[in-house]
Amino acid sequence: xxxxxxxxxxxxxxxxxxxxxxxxxxxxxxxxxxxxxxxxxxxxxxxxxxxxxxxxxxxxxxxxxxxxxxxxxxxxxxxxxxxxxxxxxxxxxxxxxxxxxxxxxxxxxxxxxxxxxxxxxxxxxxxxxxxxxxxxxxxxxxxxxxxxxxxxxxxxxxxxxxxxxxxxxxxxxxxxxxxxxxxxxxxxxxxxxxxxxxx
Amino acid sequence: xxxxxxxxxxxxxxxxxxxxxxxxxxxxxxxxxxxxxxxxxxxxxxxxxxxx
Numbered sequence: 001x002x003x004x005x006x007x008x009x010x011x012x013x014x015x016x017x018x019x020x021x022x023x024x025x026x027x028x029x030x031x032x033x034x035x036x037x038x039x040x041x042x043x044x045x046x047x048x049x050x051x052x053x054x055x056x057x058x059x060x061x062x063x064x065x066x067x068x069x070x071x072x073x074x075x076x077x078x079x080x081x082x083x084x085x086x087x088x089x090x091x092x093x094x095x096x097x098x099x100x101x102x103x104x105x106x107x108x109x110x111x112x113x114x115x116x117x118x119x120x121x122x123x124x125x126x127x128x129x130x131x132x133x134x135x136x137x138x139x140x141x142x143x144x145x146x147x148x149x150x151x152x153x154x155x156x157x158x159x160x161x162x163x164x165x166x167x168x169x170x171x172x173x174x175x176x177x178x179x180x181x182x183x184x185x186x187x188x189x190x191x192x193x194x195x196x197x198x199x
Numbered sequence: 200x201x202x203x204x205x206x207x208x209x210x211x212x213x214x215x216x217x218x219x220x221x222x223x224x225x226x227x228x229x230x231x232x233x234x235x236x237x238x239x240x241x242x243x244x245x246x247x248x249x250x251x
Contacts, residue, residue, distance in 0.1 A: 006202050010210045017214050017237055021221035026229040033233045036214075040240055047207075047251055056243075064236065072229060083226045095223040103216030110208035110245060 006046050013039035030068045037061050051140055207248035215241035 016039060019032030037060045044053040147155055214237055221234030 003202055006206075010206075013210065014213050014217070017217040020230070020233050020237055021217055021225065023230070026227050026233075029227075029230045029233050033236060036237065037240065040244060043207075043210075043244070044247060047247055049247060052243075052247065060236075060240070068229065068233070083228055083231065092224075095220065098223060099216045099220035102219045103212040106212040106215055106241075106245075107205075107209055110212070110248070111205050 002046055006043060009039045009042045009046070012036075013043070027069075027072050030065065030072060033068075034061060034065050037065070051143065204248045204251060207244060207251070211241040211244040211248065214238075214244065 013036050016032045016036035020029050020036065023029040023032055037056060041053045041056040041061075044050075044056060218234045218236075218238035218241060221237065222231055225231055225234065
């Protein structure tokens with residue numbers, strides 16, 4: 001039963017992934033991505049990673065997707081969101097080959113490195129299995145021990161890095177807006193950043 | 200769930216390949232970012248398969 005569910009979810013994840021690439025509008029692409037995240041979350045749940053599944057839903061579906069949808073629906077980017085590339089766009093044989101070779105290489109590396117370890121040595125024995133059952137949700141307090149014990153400093157450093165990035169983005173965006181406002185006369189509405197939006 | 204770990208790797212590789220393809224062939228910034236997210240998720244799935 002779980003196997004059938006896994007293959008269904010895998011099929012859904014791959015289908016939604018293809019939809020992300022093939023969708024004509026960015027909005028549908030992002031919605032396909034959301035479907036792919038839900039399928040992957042189900043796979044994590046089937047594999048016994050409840051905490052990871054919940055985090056996937058909270059962080060990806062809850063936060064990152066909302067960010068994407070905000071950018072698409074509120075900012076109305078239009079032409080500004082198109083990248084200018086040197087070569088022509090579209091599905092060429094070379095690009096398809098790069099993607100295929102990447103995928104095949106990933107499978108080979110994964111299977112070979114899985115085969116290098118002692119075969120079937122990873123099966124949970126005695127202590128690990130019981131501690132996993134005793135801790136309930138995939139050893140959540142073990143994760144917390146490691147995160148706030150041994151890796152405390154990198155954890156805090158990551159948060160400071162994120163804060164610095166946030167401040168830098170605000171500074172960059174503010175400077176761009178000031179430059180734009182100084183070159184052109186201000187709109188009568190008094191909202192210089194709403195210039196391109198239709199009333 | 201008694202699915203072999205190799206199948207998880209194959210799924211992750213297919214997703215990663217799709218992400219690479221989207222990164223290469225699309226010109227819209229948002230779709231390119233979505234493709235990168237797809238690749239990151241494939242990497243997460245690989246970690247899950249390796250730790251199972």
